[in-house]
Amino acid sequence: MKSLSLPPALRLLLVYQMRARLRKLARAAKTVKGALALCVLFGMVLFMLGSAVIASFVVPRSAIAIGPTFISPALLAFCVLAVITTGPESGIFFFPAEVDLLFPAPFHRRQLLLYRLSGLGIGVLLVSLYFSVFLLFVARYWFFGFFGCLLALIFIQLLPMTLALVLSIVGARAYSRGRKLALAGFFVLAALAAGQAVGNRSAGGIVAFVAQVRSSGVGTSLLAPFDVFSRTIGAESFFPAFVGWGTLALAIDAVLVGLILRLDADFLESSVTASQRLYARIERARRGQLWSNLSAPSAARWRIPVLPRWAGAGPIAWRHFVTALRGSRGMLILVAMLAGGMLLPVLFLERDELTAVAAMVGGLAPYICFFILPQLLQFDFRGDLDGMDLLKTLPLPPLAVAAGELATPVVVATAMELPLALIAAVAWADWRLFVAALAIIPALNLMVFAIENLAFLWFPYRMQALGGADFQSFGRQMLIMFVKFGVVLFGAGAAAAVGGLAWWLAGQSWTAFGLAAWLVLALIGLSLIPLVALAFKNFDPGLDKAE
Amino acid sequence: MIQVHDYHKAYRDTVAVAGLSFGVEAGQVLGLVGPNGAGKTTTLRAIAGIIPPTRGRLVVAGHDVAVDPVAAKRRFAYIPDDPKLFESLTVTEHLAFVATAYEVAEHASKASRLLEQFELTEKKNALIQELSRGMRQKVAICCGYLHDPSAILFDEPLTGLDPHAIRTLKQTIVERARAGAAVIISSHLLSLVEDLCTHLLILQRGRALFCGPIGQARALYAGHQADASLEEVFFRATDRAAAPEALAASGPAETLEVRP
Numbered sequence: 001m002k003s004l005s006l007p008p009a010l011r012l013l014l015v016y017q018m019r020a021r022l023r024k025l026a027r028a029a030k031t032v033k034g035a036l037a038l039c040v041l042f043g044m045v046l047f048m049l050g051s052a053v054i055a056s057f058v059v060p061r062s063a064i065a066i067g068p069t070f071i072s073p074a075l076l077a078f079c080v081l082a083v084i085t086t087g088p089e090s091g092i093f094f095f096p097a098e099v100d101l102l103f104p105a106p107f108h109r110r111q112l113l114l115y116r117l118s119g120l121g122i123g124v125l126l127v128s129l130y131f132s133v134f135l136l137f138v139a140r141y142w143f144f145g146f147f148g149c150l151l152a153l154i155f156i157q158l159l160p161m162t163l164a165l166v167l168s169i170v171g172a173r174a175y176s177r178g179r180k181l182a183l184a185g186f187f188v189l190a191a192l193a194a195g196q197a198v199g200n201r202s203a204g205g206i207v208a209f210v211a212q213v214r215s216s217g218v219g220t221s222l223l224a225p226f227d228v229f230s231r232t233i234g235a236e237s238f239f240p241a242f243v244g245w246g247t248l249a250l251a252i253d254a255v256l257v258g259l260i261l262r263l264d265a266d267f268l269e270s271s272v273t274a275s276q277r278l279y280a281r282i283e284r285a286r287r288g289q290l291w292s293n294l295s296a297p298s299a300a301r302w303r304i305p306v307l308p309r310w311a312g313a314g315p316i317a318w319r320h321f322v323t324a325l326r327g328s329r330g331m332l333i334l335v336a337m338l339a340g341g342m343l344l345p346v347l348f349l350e351r352d353e354l355t356a357v358a359a360m361v362g363g364l365a366p367y368i369c370f371f372i373l374p375q376l377l378q379f380d381f382r383g384d385l386d387g388m389d390l391l392k393t394l395p396l397p398p399l400a401v402a403a404g405e406l407a408t409p410v411v412v413a414t415a416m417e418l419p420l421a422l423i424a425a426v427a428w429a430d431w432r433l434f435v436a437a438l439a440i441i442p443a444l445n446l447m448v449f450a451i452e453n454l455a456f457l458w459f460p461y462r463m464q465a466l467g468g469a470d471f472q473s474f475g476r477q478m479l480i481m482f483v484k485f486g487v488v489l490f491g492a493g494a495a496a497a498v499g500g501l502a503w504w505l506a507g508q509s510w511t512a513f514g515l516a517a518w519l520v521l522a523l524i525g526l527s528l529i530p531l532v533a534l535a536f537k538n539f540d541p542g543l544d545k546a547e
Numbered sequence: 548m549i550q551v552h553d554y555h556k557a558y559r560d561t562v563a564v565a566g567l568s569f570g571v572e573a574g575q576v577l578g579l580v581g582p583n584g585a586g587k588t589t590t591l592r593a594i595a596g597i598i599p600p601t602r603g604r605l606v607v608a609g610h611d612v613a614v615d616p617v618a619a620k621r622r623f624a625y626i627p628d629d630p631k632l633f634e635s636l637t638v639t640e641h642l643a644f645v646a647t648a649y650e651v652a653e654h655a656s657k658a659s660r661l662l663e664q665f666e667l668t669e670k671k672n673a674l675i676q677e678l679s680r681g682m683r684q685k686v687a688i689c690c691g692y693l694h695d696p697s698a699i700l701f702d703e704p705l706t707g708l709d710p711h712a713i714r715t716l717k718q719t720i721v722e723r724a725r726a727g728a729a730v731i732i733s734s735h736l737l738s739l740v741e742d743l744c745t746h747l748l749i750l751q752r753g754r755a756l757f758c759g760p761i762g763q764a765r766a767l768y769a770g771h772q773a774d775a776s777l778e779e780v781f782f783r784a785t786d787r788a789a790a791p792e793a794l795a796a797s798g799p800a801e802t803l804e805v806r807p
Contacts (some may be wrong), residue, residue: 009648020635096631104595104625
């Protein structure tokens, strides 16, 4: 069947796209900042891969039971999520250039699907190669991990496509009815399995609990299709285990591919709509408004009184405050998802595990404060990349603009972090902790966001729109993270040193220590504002936006 | 060359196009005009096979777009408003891809001529992301012209083009129409439509207010003013249709079909 083969033009396009990615890397490596970002990225990747390889030799496989235990439930959860999120507005995603160039071109729909599948296949192959190294922990041989991971990831890609095509054929109403029935059945069975596991629960924490769910009669049935993938990864022998489970996993993917190609639904229109929507989301994420994808902005009735002028900083800050307020629902959802993801396992933990998780969360807190939140709260120059021309034309001194731009993220980040400090103060029954946090957190945030904005204004970079991993951007983010940690460490060190001196001079007074340390941190943070202003003054939108 | 019969397009409760019928023969240039939301782009995208009609039949070069889309697509080119191209591919790679997709023989020389015509020769090895908006538009036009289509669909083709490129584009449209291509130009620039088009289709709220030769439109809407501008014709047509009594008289999904 001619329509079931990939035409030469689409093969050529795939080759061009791969070549383009390599060319992009090579081009990036030609500039100093690009080369630096790539070096950092590759250094990090090599470090992680090396650690995984070494650990796979050092840590005995039997000690790592968590991998196979969680793979099948994770795949099941993904499956349920895919069913829930597939709706009338779902569709197979094509990049805007593909919509404009391929849809009106003389290709059959199946050929376009085959092209989409081939593109996904290439991406999944590379990702599987990377992840397979981390599966050395649980796989007897590297290839077992690679092959199982590849098939599981292909399944993850194919399922939403299949559902979107089924929806196109049966219609939204029929799909919705079927979905309700399927989900109701699933949740009843899941509750039964969880009930059985709770009834049989013994010591051993979350791993033991999930293992109980898996081994219950209902759990085994529910997870059976997904166990095929985890059993391929964790196969103990080449034959019959790996060959048997691998063939089954391959068959599941083959059935999905066959379904996708045979359904032959007219997906073009739904794809155009879905692609436009996803593209808009990606564009918002590129502008630093990732949170806005989780919830529609609140109505314009959410208002904040216009701030005083404050030499021009007021209106700049006010604009960002309004955006933050109207996007607060999305931000809260994102923060709740992050917190939920971290805290959910706690519900199932034993006491000794709880201590370990508490230590882990404590260790992660700086990462969240200095990396996640600054990425989330781009209510500053980073979110204004498209509006730089406007900012430049405002009759305001750069210092006022810089101060106004930094105000919102500092205030919002502080508002998000202070409740954590309050919880810590209550837990340790020491109110001074909260008072110290009240003073120190804004100063630290000012430092962090000033560095983010300095890095952005000195080395502006717009994440690539679509298509392939943006390696340069990853490398750049890591580099900025290192610099931020460096400056924060320097600031904290200087504050501790001066605070220590004050403590000694004031006769071992902790109040003196706190005041002196806060003063140093605040001074460092404030001294960065003129630097940001200078960077803004020297910023050339004409030169830098095109990157 | 292009035949549209009783074309309807509805999105849930919203009717984008209602009962549209028109035809464009070889050598004709049809100007598709109408206010925002009239259904112009929806119509072009349906002819291009990107969105299916809710009802009706769209035929290009004798091939029904819904029944035999590949054969139809071989015969036309669609240049959308603000065309999206592959950012990381070069201009030459785009042309090579299009040449392979449409099986264009001796595409290298054709591509070279087109690039020269649109002053893109110097940029042939540039990545799309390095090009300005206007240059991208020119690349999209070159891609569209490469396989010598029998029908060409333009959606706001002048956006971003410099005066040289505008002149070149106008010349090529006239040349290709003379060579037998059927052309549809959707645009808000009535001067462009007046310069190039032999026929006019005025759409409003998904309905055709007029379809026929431009002279006939003048006669219908501007009385005996032979020198009435297209702008005048357009405003009279749309204002008349917007009047409550005209809307009431038109009835549901009624289409005025005037064949050339």
